[in-house]
Amino acid sequence: MPHHQTVLVTGGAGFVGSHCVAELVERGHSVVVFDNLQQGHRAAVPDEAEFVEGDLASPAALTRLFGAFKFDAILHFASNSLVGESMRDPHLYLHDNVVNALNLVQFATDNKVPRFVLSSTANLFGMPDRMPIDEDTEIDPGSPYGESKFMIERILHWADKVHGMRSACLRYFNAAGAHPDGHLGEDHDPETHLIPLVLDVAAGKRPHIEIFGDDYPTVDGTCVRDYIHVSDLADAHVRVLSALDHRSCRYNLGNGRGYTVRQVIETARAVTGRDIQVRIGARRPGDPPVLIASSERVRADLGWNPRFPDLETIIHHAWDWRRRNPDGYQTHPVRQLMAAV
Numbered sequence: 001m002p003h004h005q006t007v008l009v010t011g012g013a014g015f016v017g018s019h020c021v022a023e024l025v026e027r028g029h030s031v032v033v034f035d036n037l038q039q040g041h042r043a044a045v046p047d048e049a050e051f052v053e054g055d056l057a058s059p060a061a062l063t064r065l066f067g068a069f070k071f072d073a074i075l076h077f078a079s080n081s082l083v084g085e086s087m088r089d090p091h092l093y094l095h096d097n098v099v100n101a102l103n104l105v106q107f108a109t110d111n112k113v114p115r116f117v118l119s120s121t122a123n124l125f126g127m128p129d130r131m132p133i134d135e136d137t138e139i140d141p142g143s144p145y146g147e148s149k150f151m152i153e154r155i156l157h158w159a160d161k162v163h164g165m166r167s168a169c170l171r172y173f174n175a176a177g178a179h180p181d182g183h184l185g186e187d188h189d190p191e192t193h194l195i196p197l198v199l200d201v202a203a204g205k206r207p208h209i210e211i212f213g214d215d216y217p218t219v220d221g222t223c224v225r226d227y228i229h230v231s232d233l234a235d236a237h238v239r240v241l242s243a244l245d246h247r248s249c250r251y252n253l254g255n256g257r258g259y260t261v262r263q264v265i266e267t268a269r270a271v272t273g274r275d276i277q278v279r280i281g282a283r284r285p286g287d288p289p290v291l292i293a294s295s296e297r298v299r300a301d302l303g304w305n306p307r308f309p310d311l312e313t314i315i316h317h318a319w320d321w322r323r324r325n326p327d328g329y330q331t332h333p334v335r336q337l338m339a340a341v
């Protein structure tokens with residue numbers, strides 16, 4: 001791998017993508033962000049990176065992009081990524097996510113890009129009955145979202161076999177936290193993730209957090225998840241680029257520790273010093289009771305070792321960002337549209 005690389009980051013204005021862009025820029029790489037800003041935020045892209053607004057559904061946009069740059073690697077984040085939405089509208093996932101990735105892979109192989117990293121998901125494993133989940137756990141996607149990522153993993157498998165494009169598929173567990181220096185964070189609209197919602201309650205923006213079911217077979221009846229700091233995910237992406245000189249790979253990324261929804265809320269109370277009101281609601285369809293990663297393989301192969309493994313630090317960083325940016329990036333797509341009118 002050349003020491004200095006030109007890296008295309010699709011979805012680089014989104015939550016995990018923007019943290020990877022920051023990590024790449026910090027390590028001296030040239031970064032081109034390609035994002036349609038439907039969910040991403042222009043303000044999350046640093047000045048050091050080149051920003052191209054565009055859509056993977058448009059071959060014309062991709063022709064311009066690949067004509068203007070020669071990429072050493074692609075990190076692919078741009079996608080629809082909500083499990084619940086995918087259960088209501090599978091086409092958005094099984095069609096849009098997959099067709100967009102097919103377009104990108106076609107341009108990547110035509111232009112002989114040697115390395116490709118896919119943002120994949122623990123949802124690939126559905127509802128496994130054995131914990132922790134390692135790379136040999138049976139794949140049985142829990143939703144059209146997970147299925148779309150699995151289909152893209154298979155597309156990449158064949159792009160390696162046929163064209164020799166090496167790829168890494170990184171299956172995240174629950175991405176959380178924010179950049180330790182407080183300049184990047186999580187800002188989804190609508191927000192559906194537990195930690196930002198809990199912090200909204202702490203900040204007085206929502207009256208209470210609804211716990212989706214308290215009758216699961218877990219220590220306190222609420223679901224257990226493996227929360228992984230977004231900067232640790234970013235670190236894994238940058239490390240894996242070097243490994244791709246030799247072979248394609250797939251890794252599960254988590255801390256190997258699970259916390260219940262109640263434990264997350266309790267930790268958020270301790271970190272923020274605020275009251276957080278709770279309501280008990282119904283189970284959310286499709287939620288597995290427990291998801292915990294085994295990341296032994298990525299630790300052994302890449303020397304990856306999460307820098308911020310404890311939940312308190314993860315929530316602390318997310319809270320820091322929240323307090324500095326009470327309205328998020330303030331570049332909400334609808335707000336941009338209103339501004340343009």
Ligand code: UDP
Nearest residue numbers: 192193194197210211212223225261284287
């Ligand atoms: N959760 C909850 N209330 C909410 C949002 C999430 O109880 O308002 C629970 C959800 O059921 C899951 C955990 O929090 O057990 C993490 O959910 P999230 O949507 O953040 O991530 P997921 O595990 O779905 O990827």
